[in-house]
Amino acid sequence: ATTVTVATLNNPDMIELKKLAPAFEKANPDIQLKWVILEENVLRQRATTDITTNSGQFDVVTIGTYEAPLWGKRGWLSPITGLPASYDLDDVVKTARDGLSYNGQLYALPFYVESSMTYYRKDLFQAAGLKMPDQPTYDQIKQFADKLTDKSKGQYGICLRGKAGWGENMAFVSTVVNTYGGRWFDENWKAQLDTPEWQKAVGFYADLLKTDGPPGASSNGFNENLTLMSSGKCAMWIDATVAAGMLYNKSQSQVADKIGFAAAPVAVTPKGSHWLWSWSLAIPKTSKSQDAAKKFIAWATSKEYIEMVGKDEGWASVPPGTRKSTYARPEYKQAAPFGDFVLKAIESADPNDASLKKVPYSGIQFVGIPEFQSFGTVVGQSISGVVAGQTTVDAALKAGNATADRAVKQAGYQK
Amino acid sequence: MSHPVTATPSVPVLDTVKRAIPGIFAWFFAILLFFPIFWMTITAFKTEQQAYASSLFFTPTLESFREVLARSNYFGFALNSVLISLGVTVICLLLAVPCAYAMAFFPTKKTQKVLLWMLSTKMMPSVGVLVPIYLLWKNTGLLDTVTGLIIVYTLINLPIAVWMAFTYFNEVPRDILEAGRIDGATTWQEIIYLLMPMSLPGLASTGLLLVILSWNEAFWSINLSSSNAAPLTVFIASYSSPEGLFWAKLSAASLLAVAPILIVGWLSQKQLVRGLTFGAVK
Amino acid sequence: MSQLNPPMTEHYAESAAERDKRRAKSVRWLISPSTGLLFLWMAIPLAMTIWYSFSRYNLLNPDVKGFAGLDNYHFLATDPAFGPSIGHTLTLIGSVLAITVIGGVLLAVLFDRKFIGQGIARLLVIAPFFVMPTVSALIWKNMILHPVYGLIAQGMLALGMQPIDWFAQYPLFAVIIIVAWQWLPFAFLILFTAIQSLDQEQKEAARIDGAGPFAMFFFITLPHLKRAIAVVVMMETIFLLSIFAEIYTTTGGGPGTATTNLSYLIYSLGLQQFDVGLASAGGILAVVLANIVAFFLVRMLAKNLKGEYES
Amino acid sequence: MASLTLRGINKRYEETEVMKNVNLDISDGEFVVFVGPSGCGKSTLMRMIAGLEDISAGDLMIDGTRVNELPPAKRGIAMVFQSYALYPHMTLYDNMAFGLKLAGEKKPAIDAAVKNAAKILHIDHLLDRKPKQLSGGQRQRVAIGRAITRKPKVFLFDEPLSNLDAALRVKMRLEFARLHDELKTTMIYVTHDQVEAMTLADKIVVLSAGNVEQVGTPNQLYHAPANKFVAGFIGSPKMNFLNGTVTQVMSDGVLVKYATGETQLVAVEPGPVKVGDAVTVGIRGEHLHAGTAATVEHGVSSTTMAVESLGDAAYLYAETPVAPDGLIARIPPLERHARGETLKLGATPEHCHLFNAEGQAFKRKIIEVLSAA
Amino acid sequence: MASLTLRGINKRYEETEVMKNVNLDISDGEFVVFVGPSGCGKSTLMRMIAGLEDISAGDLMIDGTRVNELPPAKRGIAMVFQSYALYPHMTLYDNMAFGLKLAGEKKPAIDAAVKNAAKILHIDHLLDRKPKQLSGGQRQRVAIGRAITRKPKVFLFDEPLSNLDAALRVKMRLEFARLHDELKTTMIYVTHDQVEAMTLADKIVVLSAGNVEQVGTPNQLYHAPANKFVAGFIGSPKMNFLNGTVTQVMSDGVLVKYATGETQLVAVEPGPVKVGDAVTVGIRGEHLHAGTAATVEHGVSSTTMAVESLGDAAYLYAETPVAPDGLIARIPPLERHARGETLKLGATPEHCHLFNAEGQAFKRKIIEVLSAA
Numbered sequence A: 001a002t003t004v005t006v007a008t009l010n011n012p013d014m015i016e017l018k019k020l021a022p023a024f025e026k027a028n029p030d031i032q033l034k035w036v037i038l039e040e041n042v043l044r045q046r047a048t049t050d051i052t053t054n055s056g057q058f059d060v061v062t063i064g065t066y067e068a069p070l071w072g073k074r075g076w077l078s079p080i081t082g083l084p085a086s087y088d089l090d091d092v093v094k095t096a097r098d099g100l101s102y103n104g105q106l107y108a109l110p111f112y113v114e115s116s117m118t119y120y121r122k123d124l125f126q127a128a129g130l131k132m133p134d135q136p137t138y139d140q141i142k143q144f145a146d147k148l149t150d151k152s153k154g155q156y157g158i159c160l161r162g163k164a165g166w167g168e169n170m171a172f173v174s175t176v177v178n179t180y181g182g183r184w185f186d187e188n189w190k191a192q193l194d195t196p197e198w199q200k201a202v203g204f205y206a207d208l209l210k211t212d213g214p215p216g217a218s219s220n221g222f223n224e225n226l227t228l229m230s231s232g233k234c235a236m237w238i239d240a241t242v243a244a245g246m247l248y249n250k251s252q253s254q255v256a257d258k259i260g261f262a263a264a265p266v267a268v269t270p271k272g273s274h275w276l277w278s279w280s281l282a283i284p285k286t287s288k289s290q291d292a293a294k295k296f297i298a299w300a301t302s303k304e305y306i307e308m309v310g311k312d313e314g315w316a317s318v319p320p321g322t323r324k325s326t327y328a329r330p331e332y333k334q335a336a337p338f339g340d341f342v343l344k345a346i347e348s349a350d351p352n353d354a355s356l357k358k359v360p361y362s363g364i365q366f367v368g369i370p371e372f373q374s375f376g377t378v379v380g381q382s383i384s385g386v387v388a389g390q391t392t393v394d395a396a397l398k399a400g401n402a403t404a405d406r407a408v409k410q411a412g413y414q415k
Numbered sequence B: 001m002s003h004p005v006t007a008t009p010s011v012p013v014l015d016t017v018k019r020a021i022p023g024i025f026a027w028f029f030a031i032l033l034f035f036p037i038f039w040m041t042i043t044a045f046k047t048e049q050q051a052y053a054s055s056l057f058f059t060p061t062l063e064s065f066r067e068v069l070a071r072s073n074y075f076g077f078a079l080n081s082v083l084i085s086l087g088v089t090v091i092c093l094l095l096a097v098p099c100a101y102a103m104a105f106f107p108t109k110k111t112q113k114v115l116l117w118m119l120s121t122k123m124m125p126s127v128g129v130l131v132p133i134y135l136l137w138k139n140t141g142l143l144d145t146v147t148g149l150i151i152v153y154t155l156i157n158l159p160i161a162v163w164m165a166f167t168y169f170n171e172v173p174r175d176i177l178e179a180g181r182i183d184g185a186t187t188w189q190e191i192i193y194l195l196m197p198m199s200l201p202g203l204a205s206t207g208l209l210l211v212i213l214s215w216n217e218a219f220w221s222i223n224l225s226s227s228n229a230a231p232l233t234v235f236i237a238s239y240s241s242p243e244g245l246f247w248a249k250l251s252a253a254s255l256l257a258v259a260p261i262l263i264v265g266w267l268s269q270k271q272l273v274r275g276l277t278f279g280a281v282k
Numbered sequence C: 001m002s003q004l005n006p007p008m009t010e011h012y013a014e015s016a017a018e019r020d021k022r023r024a025k026s027v028r029w030l031i032s033p034s035t036g037l038l039f040l041w042m043a044i045p046l047a048m049t050i051w052y053s054f055s056r057y058n059l060l061n062p063d064v065k066g067f068a069g070l071d072n073y074h075f076l077a078t079d080p081a082f083g084p085s086i087g088h089t090l091t092l093i094g095s096v097l098a099i100t101v102i103g104g105v106l107l108a109v110l111f112d113r114k115f116i117g118q119g120i121a122r123l124l125v126i127a128p129f130f131v132m133p134t135v136s137a138l139i140w141k142n143m144i145l146h147p148v149y150g151l152i153a154q155g156m157l158a159l160g161m162q163p164i165d166w167f168a169q170y171p172l173f174a175v176i177i178i179v180a181w182q183w184l185p186f187a188f189l190i191l192f193t194a195i196q197s198l199d200q201e202q203k204e205a206a207r208i209d210g211a212g213p214f215a216m217f218f219f220i221t222l223p224h225l226k227r228a229i230a231v232v233v234m235m236e237t238i239f240l241l242s243i244f245a246e247i248y249t250t251t252g253g254g255p256g257t258a259t260t261n262l263s264y265l266i267y268s269l270g271l272q273q274f275d276v277g278l279a280s281a282g283g284i285l286a287v288v289l290a291n292i293v294a295f296f297l298v299r300m301l302a303k304n305l306k307g308e309y310e311s
Numbered sequence D, E: 001m002a003s004l005t006l007r008g009i010n011k012r013y014e015e016t017e018v019m020k021n022v023n024l025d026i027s028d029g030e031f032v033v034f035v036g037p038s039g040c041g042k043s044t045l046m047r048m049i050a051g052l053e054d055i056s057a058g059d060l061m062i063d064g065t066r067v068n069e070l071p072p073a074k075r076g077i078a079m080v081f082q083s084y085a086l087y088p089h090m091t092l093y094d095n096m097a098f099g100l101k102l103a104g105e106k107k108p109a110i111d112a113a114v115k116n117a118a119k120i121l122h123i124d125h126l127l128d129r130k131p132k133q134l135s136g137g138q139r140q141r142v143a144i145g146r147a148i149t150r151k152p153k154v155f156l157f158d159e160p161l162s163n164l165d166a167a168l169r170v171k172m173r174l175e176f177a178r179l180h181d182e183l184k185t186t187m188i189y190v191t192h193d194q195v196e197a198m199t200l201a202d203k204i205v206v207l208s209a210g211n212v213e214q215v216g217t218p219n220q221l222y223h224a225p226a227n228k229f230v231a232g233f234i235g236s237p238k239m240n241f242l243n244g245t246v247t248q249v250m251s252d253g254v255l256v257k258y259a260t261g262e263t264q265l266v267a268v269e270p271g272p273v274k275v276g277d278a279v280t281v282g283i284r285g286e287h288l289h290a291g292t293a294a295t296v297e298h299g300v301s302s303t304t305m306a307v308e309s310l311g312d313a314a315y316l317y318a319e320t321p322v323a324p325d326g327l328i329a330r331i332p333p334l335e336r337h338a339r340g341e342t343l344k345l346g347a348t349p350e351h352c353h354l355f356n357a358e359g360q361a362f363k364r365k366i367i368e369v370l371s372a373a
């Protein structure tokens, strides 16, 4: 039998995939699946080393919108072609497909897709006599947060990502910077972190978290915030749309019936105010089981799979954002009141037009070059230092600017 | 005569209290140090909701264990851990014993330097040499094999093993080996029939330390193994920050990963207490 | 036993080489498997690392290649986190050593006396030594030090205090606590064995000389433990120089660079962005640092370790 | 300098009683030696005096004051241990000064005391060394020096010479005698070497299984042991014991008949002994004559096993069913006897000891001489 | 059983020469004892014979064959170590069987050899025990048993009794004598206890600083030591040495005058000695009489320092400028002398030894008696 080694991360959707995978093996008795489940950062590091050194340990890797085009361009991934008609590629949300393509060639199939949005506690808002608009501004968010914070009761107005990392705090901070009219680089690849836009955005973000955020905000990432929100500690939370499914799930959330949602807040411009991300399945060039691997990823991102999850776990938990057909289903509409909202957010997130001023790169909450991982994280560390009260906004941004500048200079983008 | 009589009854009471004080302190610190592990253990038997409540009172459930076991092939990981630890221990001892024998019983002026040099290889930061090793392992087909991991761990831990064995051998009376020589023992017979059995307690504690160190090593195992050879450290890596409420599951997984070695350690602690001296006790 | 006739063993050790030259020669090769393997293990990666450290080599960007000269070193040395990372490395080692040695001595002294349940208490004390670094970091981060759910925070809340956000306010301290917790049992084990070897008659002699508990501790017990303490310092330093998992799991080197030690810096600069050249330069610098530390360590401890290797 | 009194001293370790009702008076300035086989409680008794061991019952008095509850440092005693128990990390000077430092003495006073002790023991040139750099005998001296500096009222020595080789032991033994002569302090000395006991003691205390068997001067113990245990324990080679029965009770002694039919006349006061009682005759090696039936009147025929020549004398080892432990006789140095040769071994009546079935000694006729000595 | 020949044996450790041109013949079945002070090279010599130490120069022959290069196991020797060097993890049986097992002997043969050795040593009931469960004497026996099973041609014993207490030492000493009697194998025995040497040896080799000082029977060494070193080393207490000058040379001896003006007649063959030569008179303690100028004709006046009573005898320690090491006399047991008392100590001429300035002994008149013995 052909062995297909799948490297994936440890979030609930992937765990569910592993749980249902025996169905695939049953249907394809000549294919045997092996799983390597790792935490996100470890996974990224392992997958990268494996692919870049042509080690061929994995047949399927789980990668994001950031990696897919970069790796596709390098020829490290097998192009996804020749999918059966029944797969119905057109059903897959276009922005997601575009995000995973390089030069029009698709290199990965999206397993789930997310954007970002605002969650809030309806009960708390009601009690305080507040009302969340469909499209709040950051100023409004600040007002609400101030009102809803009661630290003595362990009640915090807002939870946001603070943990350093290009995929953690910088994903969120980048959207704030975007909507405040800022950008990472200008057209000539000059870093823009020391501009007033960044200062305003980061200053606002840090101040908001410091005054109204929970303790330890500088080490909170998506997971920590999800925990806080679902155990009722936060009044608001701006983060990935996938959280909706979990927050509404009664077995995982203590506030399932009190959650409201709105669009990600805006400031100066709506451009780039919410991100686009997908976890997708790709096949390394070095895989020795190309066909089997393709069969598997097609199955895992198919309509049938979504249906299986719906039946097994409930429709609220199906992998979101990938297929328009999902959103058309009455079961899903009923189970996921946020569905349409999420789909709209995803469809309106355009990686190629995410900032007020022109930029030489694509990506909303990241800069689509390999070097971003490094300087993104370094800048993220400085900013988490600001949130922890260890440095000032000014110092952090100055240092961040230098880092970013140096990185692109070294890599030869800046002429 | 009568003065002491009045004082006598109070003295023993005071004495007992005085004598109990160090014990009370010792217990206090023992409990303090053990507390995190205790807390992890009871959290493993809670539901996720209860896990956040920080309460000592709850109805234990095996729910988290069930989930963890269903989600990943625990026994596969555990088996690898066992294979690797035992493999490392055996090979390390096989290499270290003759080396330490020669160093202890036939020292030269360079012996001390060689030993220190060996120890200094342990200070090499793993992060710095990951890529070279990764490439080497890839090219030799050792990636994701138990053998590959055993080789790395053996080399990492060899200096410690040599040093420990060396200090134990130093305590073996030379006379006995000479008696063996007169009885006609060759070098190998000397090592196998005389030296090893005599320093058994020391070698056992060396072995134990090797088991513990290789069981807990996380960096190389995560980087050099994927599916076939992954030990429990990799198993834990898939729990270190999943989404949603996860402390009970995390605790259950942690407990599963830690328990075997903890039990082995506890059962053999007498050996460890006696043997872990590194020559510090003369 | 060796107490009684140290000159005996020394005299033998001294004479061993000459005494049996033929056998010595045939036995000498027994060292080579170990030293040979270690040499390869040391030399090959080290050579590759040195080579890479002078090259442009980024896994993610194969276009960039060629000889880099000292660029990688320069880049690393001018990184704002470089200086602090060395400071953190040393602070971490120093603090953990201080805590474990002082705590270890204290525990060893407490456990040197008989008390009820001593055996079980000892099991509890040594337990942290068996816990994987990742797991202990996770437990501490999530269940003990967490500013919202952590036991300490809840305790402080219950007492009406504002919980401390350990990893933001005292990040390095928090890391030190975790690492010290893991290594305290190790120090305890060695020191406890050592303290038990203290001659009872010596203690009694001191009692007759009028030594109270404090004089006993400072004049008799502590000097007796000197050698064991030296061993603990040496062993722990070796392991602590490359502490990584605890930092990775808890703070990720942050906030800012507050908990970035050299190992972590190499990781974040090199591995996170897959710049092999940079990581290699970092590795070489770390080897240099390790050797500097080792040099001082050996000088400091040489006197204590002498008896052992003296040839 | 002080007198010591032990009244009904008792010591038990949980169940087992290791010292049983010990009564003992030690006068000021006396050199008392505790002897006895291993495990008889010598160390325990000494450690109780030192205060290192609790006293289960009874009173320990130093200079008439009860000190049962006093901590060791306050009893005015100093102790020298078998293993020396020097502080390995301190120089000799510090080793000797330690007690005084803890007592808060002034520097000059300490200095004087240490220098003085070092001079007495001839180790003043070694004061900067550490114990490791010394020979066994020198270490022993430092241990004594440490005791001297404390100017104690009582010195306690627990087998201080047992770790030294024979030659050094003889030398140090003389040194102890000299020391006692010079310091004139009360000294208590534990040993299981009876030569040490004989040569050093003013008074020997023989212990056995927690009981005091006999207290007396060396000569009293040697010539008039109270019982078979003491008789066998004191003297080297060991006293020869021959089993027999009383056949005749005379005014000047008792006639003992051996199982071989041979006899031995013993000059003791018969007391209530009856004909037919089982008794044991004790004869020291130096009093046992070897000869033939013709030359030796009283005695027992035995088979020669070996002759060991020591230069100035020789020991003859012989076997006879009458003496279960064999016989040892001291014979002139150049006398030869072949292995297997039959000899008659006996002694003059005045040189014999007699013990009843319980091991109690009969009063010897020559006892008056000793009382005078 | 074998004869051993050492020809010009030399041993150097780098710079230092520790054995200097040793020549020695040991006949088949002889019991040879090496004695000498610590560090004189006894162990080194024995270890060279065993093959544990290289021989720097010279020939070592066993039964006429040169064995310098043979490994220990092939020399047909067996060695018993001072520390016993038993294998702690093996039962007695295995300890004794180990050498045979390694030699590839068959099970029944091994069994027979071990059982036999155990019977000889009376340890057959202990064969299942491990060394830890034995007393010192029993361990010693096992160590010997291990040697016996190998049926060696030569037994080597390196201070086999030095770890035992006095009583056991005496017992084991006899056992060695018996063993040699029974096995009749060549045995070489190292000790620095001269009592052991005197009682066990057919032939004693006295070593000093790597040189052979004298080889002879115990009596030869005791009564006719070749030089001052041997005279001082053999005999306990040590021989007394008194310095003087020759004042008269007679046919029946030499008259020596001490610095005090007193004299001592010594019955030696004068040889080339001249009046005025500096000489040393040697007198053993048992021959030194104590008296007054009236009762002792030849002798020296000395001051009594101490009297040690040992029960059967007493030692008198005295000082005189003539004897730098002091004088020790063996006196009757109950004789008393006060400290400070002046006594005249001397001996009959036949009991005196005489040494010239180089320490070489003069031939004593009584030497004929010894040659006969």
Ligand SMILES: Nc1ncnc2c1ncn2[C@@H]1O[C@H](COP(=O)(O)OP(=O)(O)OP(=O)(O)O)[C@@H](O)[C@H]1O
Residues within 6 Å of the ligand: C011, C014, C015, C016, C018, E013, E016, E018, E036, E037, E038, E039, E040, E041, E042, E043, E044, E045, E192
């Ligand atoms: N390896 C060596 N290097 C240099 N000198 C040595 C060595 N081994 C022994 N010696 C020296 O050789 C001499 C003889 O030593 P040996 O052990 O034979 O003495 P010994 O007579 O057995 O003494 P002891 O009675 O103390 O056992 C000593 O002076 C010793 O210092």
Ligand SMILES: Nc1ncnc2c1ncn2[C@@H]1O[C@H](COP(=O)(O)OP(=O)(O)OP(=O)(O)O)[C@@H](O)[C@H]1O
Residues within 6 Å of the ligand: D013, D016, D018, D036, D037, D038, D039, D040, D041, D042, D043, D044, D045, D192
């Ligand atoms: N802590 C203890 N618990 C129980 N029994 C003990 C303890 N210490 C000593 N004993 C017993 O008390 C008895 C006397 O011991 P002690 O040490 O006084 O003997 P000793 O006469 O000094 O012997 P040695 O000559 O061997 O030193 C022994 O039988 C010993 O077993």
Ligand SMILES: [Mg+2]
Residues within 6 Å of the ligand: D042, D043, D044
């Ligand atoms: Mg004792």
Ligand SMILES: [Mg+2]
Residues within 6 Å of the ligand: E042, E043, E044
């Ligand atoms: Mg020797």
